[in-house]
Amino acid sequence: MVRARKEREKFTVIVETLDQEGRGVSHRDGKVVFIEGALPGEEVTYERYRNKPSFELSLATDLLTESPLRVTPKCPYFGVKDGSCGGCAMQHIEPRAQVAVKQKVLMDALWHIGRVRPEQVIPPIFGLTWHYRHRARLSVRDVAKKGTVLVGFHEKRSSYIADMKSCEILPKKVSNLLVPLRDLIASLTIRQKLAQIEVACTED
Structure with a gap:
């Protein structure tokens, strides 16, 4: 039934x-x-x-x-539906507005938690819009039902791993490794024992 x-x-x-x-x-x-x-x-x-x-x-x-700040997400795995990647949360917001939102969240937290307001607010520093995340923890799971190994971030509101083959926020060289890593881990006898991959790299 x-x-x-x-x-x-x-x-x-x-x-x-x-x-x-x-x-x-x-x-x-x-x-x-x-x-x-x-x-x-x-x-x-x-x-x-x-x-x-x-x-x-x-x-x-x-x-x-619709808000004028709304944009079309670049990443095909971004969204709020079941199965969407949970690696980031603001791709539907215009990039400069994302920085303004984060600044407001910080100001609100300073006031609501610490009851303090800054005497001076320095203009925010803007970095890269894409491929900016140089540290990350990627989960690994051997999914027998799919006959594949998944490497990536968790799905939103889930312990499952998103079936992603690229990532717009990881450095391009790391994004390009997601599929080769899946294939490499699938060939290992210890693939079921690998829980995660730590990513740490410089801008170069």
């Missing part, structure tokens, strides 16, 4: 801000709502997947009003 997934409730709100994980933040019925895939100023319909007394965790399902 196949059991159909229970339909989740959907609600419509206007997003107020972003949190430190790149999720849209809104309020409904006295609770804070965290919405993956939503941006400030957007009116969205969301589907909640966790309902707590003081907050909800949810996914944006319909975009009714």
Whole structure:
């Protein structure tokens, strides 16, 4: 017997801000709502997947009003749906706006946690938009059902590893190694014992 997934409730709100994980933040019925895939100023319909007394965790399902800061993600594995890569969270935001969002999150944290405000805010430093992450921990798993070895980041909200063959945030030379690494590990007798690969490299 196949059991159909229970339909989740959907609600419509206007997003107020972003949190430190790149999720849209809104309020409904006295609770804070965290919405993956939503941006400030957007009116969205969301589907909640966790309902707590003081907050909800949810996914944006319909975009009714689009933010001018929204862009098309470069990476084919980015998204909020099941199976999407969880390696990054802000590819749907214009790059310079990403830096502004992170700066605001820092300012808010300084105030809400430490009750301090900086006397002077130095303009942020902008680095590369892509292939900037020089340290990472890639998970490894031998998936017998698929007849392959997966190397990459975990899927969003999951212990599974994303079936990715490239990465837009890792250095290009490391991204190009993902498929060869899968093949290399698959040829080893200890492939089931390898849990992760640590990446650490310089800009050169």
